[in-house]
Amino acid sequence: MKWYNSIKVKLIGFFLLISLLFLITIMASFSLLKESVIEENAMKKATLGTAQIVSEVKSTQIKMEESVLILASIAAEKYEKDQLFKEIIHDILSKTQQTDIVSGGVWFEPYTINSEKANKIIFFNRDRTGKFNPVEDYMETNPDNYRDMEFYTIARYLKEGEIFWTKVYDDPVTHVSMITVVSPIYKDGKFVGVASIDIKIDNYAKYIEAFDNNYFMLVDRAGTFVTKSTLVKNHTQKKNIYQIDDPKLGSILKYIVKTLNHYEKKAKYNSSLANKLSESSLEIDLKDGQRIASIMSNREKTLNKNIESQIHFIKMDPLLGEKSVLALFHFTDTDWDLIVGISEDEVLAQTNKTYQIIIFITLIITILATIFGYFLLKIFFVKPVESVNKQLENSIQEDGNYILLECDDKGEIGTFVQNLNTRTISLENSQKREAAEIKKRIVNEKLLVQQSKMAAMGEMMDAVAHQWKQPLNALSMYSEIIKSDFEDGGVDQKYVNQFKDDIQIQISHMLNTLDEFRTFFRPNKEEQDFQLKDVIDSVLFLTKDEFLKNRIMVTIESTNPIRIHGSENEFKHLILNIINNAKDAFNDNNITEKRVIVIRMIDDHESKRVEIQDNAGGIPKHVIGDIFKANVTTKEEGKGTGIGLYMSMQIAQKHHVTLSVQNKNDGACFTITF
Known part of the structure; x- marks a missing residue:
């Protein structure tokens, strides 16, 4: 047995395969699980990684919004006291302690503070030392009116206490890129101006x-x-x-x-508001107006x-x-x-680390489970099977019977052994019955062979008797002639010599017939090579008178001589059985026209074969399929035994040749293929 056919190797392979499939399944499951949580983990990681930035941005936003709301609230109360109001704004901006603020102030509607002055602003800018200084010439240095700028336009549409952040822009006076947070100033419910605080965007880079x-x-x-x-x-x-x-x-x-x-x-927005915003300021196009209107419209929802x-x-x-x-x-x-x-x-660093740990633990558990499972199966499965296999190797006794197997297993293997013992007992009984049947069949076959030989011998005895009849009649006639010639004095030495030769011819014919008869029934102890034509000639020599008596003409057609190896006498019996069946068929079917048996010996590129064909009417269709079986005959009851063709088939099978038959041209055609 090859090592890879061992049940141990197969079990190890089985467990390794199961373990591999289990491991692949676990890995695939964890991969799917990892994929399912990767977005959540990524968001958590991104949130944690940006928490400080978001916190700083929101913190700055809240502080700026608080400052601008305070600025707007105080402006609503104190803007009428001009000098005092400037000091208050300066103090608010200075005390915010927010280095992000670069400037700030308040911007009023026309003639709100001074009925003679259309534009009024209070605006402070932080210098390099961090101090806030008033910008007195803002209006002169700014080519655009502040009321047309984005921050003022947006604040005009805000409610009291609301704030808004502008987009990034370059201040036309300070030339600093900044963002402005604004809040409207209302006095007794009337919009009077805008409070603003400006943040330099470079400050966000530090986050x-x-x-x-x-x-x-x-x-x-x-x-x-x-x-x-x-x-x-x-x-x-x-x-x-x-x-x-x-x-x-x-x-x-x-x-x-x-x-x-x-x-x-x-985003949903008020289109009317968006149009008003874009029309009120050149810094706000329609698309930006829609964005601003959307923020204002969805402020409560967000x-x-x-x-x-x-x-x-x-x-x-x-x-x-x-x-x-x-x-x-x-x-x-x-x-x-x-x-x-x-x-x-x-x-995914932490997730991958956890994943690797789980896979490692799973791998260890899988290996341990494989080893543990293998040893369990070895104890409860492999060992009982090996024990049974070992008993089977030495289970045949000297008398040919089997020793019953023993197994202590109480499960399926024990049941299997018990069933195997039952099958062994049944097999022994079957073998005994089969041996008895074979013995009986051999006896029956010997009887059939003997019956066939006796039947053939009877027919051959008739043929020999018929062939001896003519020479015996001739000898009887010679005895009368010699007596008459002796009485007439016509017997001399020449007469005696001629008489002796004539008698010797008749006796030689009788001896040849007897020798052929004896050879025909003598069993061949050894197989040998012989010419098939010699076999056919021998059979026809013994049966020629019988066939002449029955008005049957036998012709031989031979293309090439066929040499075969086997028992010559058994082949004589095979040929004799076939032509005797043809003879009986002529008589049984009362064939009155010309009776012919044609024997063809053919040796071509297809095969070597002998065809024996007659015109005796053929074999009935319901019988032809079983014609070579024992006790099958087409003759009337009492006239045939059904043994001849059966014995012919046995001889053919013994010599590994094929014997077949088919109805052809108003007769049967038997073919022996070598």
């Missing part, structure tokens, strides 16, 4: 300086960068995210722009939902040079967006 391993972008409602991390700056100097046309950044920009457009499209977020997975981040998680945080109250790119490995 992301510690995050160079990732990248960040903070954009306002129009897509203008409020601030961006070093990685982003190294790849683009554009001021607006919509202006970036670098194809290398396409893989992340398509998600960013799509998300920004999504928030913009889903009050409790301050930040919305989305996650995208980038296969190859052009900024990080690896897979990344792109997180987008949308500030609904300002319509700002914080965009964060984090390495996927960093996001």
Whole structure:
């Protein structure tokens, strides 16, 4: 037995296969689980990674909004006292302790403070020392009227106590890129002006300086960068995210722009308000007016939902040079967006570590379970099977009977052994019955052979007697002739010699017939090579007188001599049985026309074969299929035994030749194929 056919090897292979499938299933399950939680983990990681930035942004936003609300509230009460009011504004700006503030002030409607003066502003700017100084010539240096600027136009449509953040812009006087937070000033329910605080956008850069391993972008409602991390700056100097046309950044920009457009499209707004805003200020186009109107319209809805977020997975981040998680945080109250790119490995570091630990533990458990399961099966399955197999190897006794197997197993193997013992007992009984049947069959076959020989011998005796009849008659006639010739004195030496020769001819014919008869029934102890034509000639020599008596003409057609190996006398019996059946068929069917048996010996490219064909009417269809079986005959009861053709088939099978028959040309055609 090959080693790989061993049941132990198969069991080990089975457990390894099961373990492998189990491990693959576990890994696939955890992979699916990991995929299902990756977005949640990525959002958590992005939220944690940007918590400080978001916190700083929101903290600045809250403090600025508180300051501008205080400024608007005090302005509503004190604006009529001009000098005192200036001091109060200066104190408010100075005491905020917010270095982010670069300027601030209040801006009034025409003739609100002074009936003779249309424009009135109180505006302070922080110098390099951090002190706030009044800007007295703002109106002279600003080519545009402040009431046409974005911050003032938006504040005019705000309710008392509301605030609003402008988009990033360059101040026309200070030439600083800034963002302004504004709040309207109302006096007795009447809009009288705007309070504003300006924040320099460069101050936001300090919040992301510690995050160079990732990248960040903070954009306002129009897509203008409020601030961006070093990685982003190294790849683009554009001021607006919509202006970036670098194809290398396409893989992340398509998600960013799509998300920004999504928030913009889903926003609902007052179209009338949007039109008024765009018509009131050159700094506000229609699209920007729609954004502003949307923020104002949805202020109450977004009050409790301050930040919305989305996650995208980038296969190859052009900024990080690896897979990344792109997180987008949308500030609904300002319509700002914080965009964060984090390495996927960093996001999934803890998840991957946990995953590896679980896989390792699963692998160890799987190996231990495999080893434990193998030893259990070895004890409860392999050992009983090996014991049974060992008993089977030595289970045959000297007398040929089987020793019954023993097994202590109480389960399926024990039941199997018990059934095997039952089958063994049944097999022994069957073998005994079969041996008895074979013995009986051999006896019956010997009887059939003997009967066949005796039947053939009887027919041959008739043929010999018929052949001896003529020479015996001749000898009887010679005895009468010699007596008459002796009495007449005609017997001399010449007469005696001639008489002797004539008698010797008749005696030689009788001896040849007797020798052929004796040879025909003498069994061949050894097989030998012989010519098939010699066999046919021998049979026809013994049967020629019988066939002449029955008016049957036998002809031989031979193309080439056929030499075969086997028992010559058994083949004589085979040929004799076939032609005797033809003779009987002529007589049984009362064939009156010319009776012919044709023997053809054929040796061509197809095969070597002998065809024996007669015109005796053929074999009935219901019998022809069983004609070579024992006790099957077409003759009337008492005239045939059904043994001849059966014995012919046995002889053919013994010599590994094929014997077949078919009805052909008003007769039967037997074919012996070598």
